[in-house]
Amino acid sequence: MSKEKIALAYSGGLDTSVMIKWLKDKYDAEIVAITGNLGQQKEIENLESKALSTGASKFRFVDLREQFVEEYIWRALKAGALYEDVYPLATALGRPLLAKALVDAALEEDCTMLAHGCTGKGNDQVRFEVTFASLAPHLKVLAPLREWEFTSREAEIAYALEHNIPVSATKKSPYSIDENIWGISIECGVLEDPMVSPPEDAYQITISPEKAPDAPTVVELEFHEGIPVSLDGQKMSGLDLIIRLNDIGAANGVGRLDMIENRVVGIKSREIYEAPAATILHFAHRELERLTLEKSVFQYKKNISQDYANIIYNGTWFSPMRKALDAFVDETQKPVTGLLRLKLYKGNVTLLGRTSPYSLYNEELATYTEADTFNHKAAAGFIHIYGLGLKTFSQIHSGR
Ligand code: ARG
Numbered sequence: 001m002s003k004e005k006i007a008l009a010y011s012g013g014l015d016t017s018v019m020i021k022w023l024k025d026k027y028d029a030e031i032v033a034i035t036g037n038l039g040q041q042k043e044i045e046n047l048e049s050k051a052l053s054t055g056a057s058k059f060r061f062v063d064l065r066e067q068f069v070e071e072y073i074w075r076a077l078k079a080g081a082l083y084e085d086v087y088p089l090a091t092a093l094g095r096p097l098l099a100k101a102l103v104d105a106a107l108e109e110d111c112t113m114l115a116h117g118c119t120g121k122g123n124d125q126v127r128f129e130v131t132f133a134s135l136a137p138h139l140k141v142l143a144p145l146r147e148w149e150f151t152s153r154e155a156e157i158a159y160a161l162e163h164n165i166p167v168s169a170t171k172k173s174p175y176s177i178d179e180n181i182w183g184i185s186i187e188c189g190v191l192e193d194p195m196v197s198p199p200e201d202a203y204q205i206t207i208s209p210e211k212a213p214d215a216p217t218v219v220e221l222e223f224h225e226g227i228p229v230s231l232d233g234q235k236m237s238g239l240d241l242i243i244r245l246n247d248i249g250a251a252n253g254v255g256r257l258d259m260i261e262n263r264v265v266g267i268k269s270r271e272i273y274e275a276p277a278a279t280i281l282h283f284a285h286r287e288l289e290r291l292t293l294e295k296s297v298f299q300y301k302k303n304i305s306q307d308y309a310n311i312i313y314n315g316t317w318f319s320p321m322r323k324a325l326d327a328f329v330d331e332t333q334k335p336v337t338g339l340l341r342l343k344l345y346k347g348n349v350t351l352l353g354r355t356s357p358y359s360l361y362n363e364e365l366a367t368y369t370e371a372d373t374f375n376h377k378a379a380a381g382f383i384h385i386y387g388l389g390l391k392t393f394s395q396i397h398s399g400r
Contacts, residue, residue, distance in 0.1 A: 004029045006113040006142065007106035009098060009128070010056070011035065012047045014167060016117040018156050019144050020054045021163050023115055027142075030057040034105045036098045037063045039181030039243075054165050058109065062101045065181065069238040072097055073182050076312060077281055078226040078336075079329045080289075080305035083313045086259050087271070088278035090183030095124055096317035099131035106139060113140045120146035123264045127315030134318040175202055181242050183255075183275030194260055194270045205246065206274050209253035209347030216345035217252055218352065219245075221284050223340075226333030228281055242277045249276025252344040264314050283349050284340045292335040292358045301332055 006023050010016045010033035020031050033051035037044060044061070051059040072093045083089055099116075106114055114132055118125035125143055132141055150156045153172075160167045174189035184204050190196050200208060222230040231241050249255050255276035260268055289298060304325055311322050338356025342349055364373040394400065 004113065005032055005057075005106075005109060005111040006030070006115050007032050007034055007102055007109065007111040008056070008115045009034060009036075009102050009117065010047070010051055010059075011117065012044075012050055013117075014153070014156055014160065015145065017050070017054050017165050017167075018150075018160050019115065019117060020051065020056050021165060022144055022148060022159075023142065024055055027113070029113070031055065032058045032060065032105065032109045032111055034060045034062065034102050036101045037061065037065055038068050038094045038098070039065050039239075040179040042179060050166060060105050060109075062105070064097055064101055065239055066237075068094065068097055068181070069242060072317075073242070074227050074238065075326060075329070076308070077228075077278075077285055078333050079308035079325065080282065080286060080301065081309040081312055082282060082305070083309045084259070084261055086257055087261060087273060087309075087313075088183055088275045088282060089309065089312045090180050090273070090275060090278065091178045091185045092123065092127065092312045092315075093182060093317075094180045095127035095315065096131045099128045100135060100318075103132060103136045103139070107136065111139070113142055115142040115144065117145060118143065121263075121265060121267065123313065123315070126264050127317075130315040131318055177204065179204070181239070181246070181277075183273055183278050186272040186274070187269065191270055191272060198258060198272050202272055203256065203274055206250045206256050206276060207253050209256075212251070212253040212346045216343045217248060219248060219280070219342050219344065221281075221340050221342065222338070223285065223288055224337050226285065226329075226336040228284070242281075245277035245280055247276075249280050249344060249349075250274070252276075253347040254344050254349055255279040256347065280342065280344070280349050283351075284342060285336070287340060287351050287354055288336055288338050288356065289332075291354050291361055292338065292356050293332060294360065297332055301329075304328060 004027065006027060006029045008016065008019060008023065008031055012035065020033065023029065024031055033056040035044065035047055047061065048059040076089060076093055081089055102114055116128045118128060120143070129141055132139060150159065157167055175186050175191065176188040178185045186202050186204070191198060191202060220232050221228055228241055229235060231244055255274055255278065257273040257275065259273065260270050263269055293301070308325050311317065311319065316322065335358035337358060338354060340354045341352040343352050364371055
């Protein structure tokens with residue numbers, strides 16, 4: 001009888017390398033290692049030979065970047081999804097897509113088990129496994145980090161050396177870092193003390209605001225129905241636009257975030273984020289909505305943003321609720337078309353100007369000059385009726 005196969009979400013790091021050997025022995029199974037590219041800069045060459053020499057019977061690499069932008073990032077941007085008002089959700093948004101890619105590969109390769117390298121106290125295990133349950137409930141899920149015998153990195157390294165598993169010679173960063181094009185998440189080491197301000201070496205791509213250029217950088221962003229389509233007058237793909245904006249923002253110290261957040265599993269954790277493009281795009285998008293959305297839609301949508309962020313963070317991307325909210329959000333985005341001019345300067349993004357064919361700003365109504373067309377006299381009647389309830393209440397309760 002041929003062996004059972006396990007599809008492993010493989011990063012090439014120590015944990016998932018050790019995992020290939022560990023899973024093979026424990027389950028007497030073949031391992032199919034799968035790596036998804038979400039735009040991480042980390043080395044992705046040599047992964048195939050590394051996975052195969054470590055004992056995998058097959059390696060698959062999937063470039064998910066374009067799909068990540070078009071089907072995940074843009075939806076989150078249109079929804080205004082910032083977890084607890086701060087985190088643009090880079091790691092959280094990538095997980096359902098990676099999990100889906102793993103499921104797709106597993107089904108093609110006739111695997112019966114899915115394995116991942118997430119720890120037992122984080123959000124990512126939840127996101128992976130809830131996605132597996134939504135897409136392929138019949139496959140068995142393995143989370144070795146929750147079960148195996150290694151209690152330290154040293155123990156893992158010893159196991160790796162014993163079994164000829166290549167251990168990277170480069171010194172391990174004191175931080176735990178997760179990266180994709182929507183942002184970088186950095187935790188552990190000295191960052192675990194929330195009173196310690198992040199050392200400069202914690203930041204991977206942004207320059208410190210103090211060292212940023214003394215001259216501001218001005219950028220122009222054009223949106224079509226809630227999605228950015230051009231940068232500085234140049235139409236480009238979403239992927240290129242995000243990559244360019246990350247570079248420009250990082251060079252101006254934009255997009256550093258330091259946050260205490262509420263994890264799904266009940267822990268408060270401290271995370272540092274770097275998300276230049278996400279910071280700039282969320283800011284610009286919201287400013288365009290201020291100009292183009294009808295008042296009640298603009299104000300109501302804030303609740304939806306929060307619900308949408310929770311869905312992403314909590315790992316329920318593949319849910320009827322997310323689809324239903326997408327329908328609402330897409331309806332709101334029809335007029336979110338226009339141009340914004342922004343200034344990036346020493347860690348800040350500010351707005352220089354905005355314009356839209358669907359702008360609801362009416363200068364004739366807003367002006368205090370001769371050109372004013374607002375009916376001032378009508379305000380008196382409006383206020384009389386608008387305040388009537390409170391007036392009546394006050395008369396009864398204060399007797400005046
Ligand atoms: N706190 C973030 C989240 O749950 C990032 C998790 C991964 N962080 C890391 N530094 N490896 O989405």
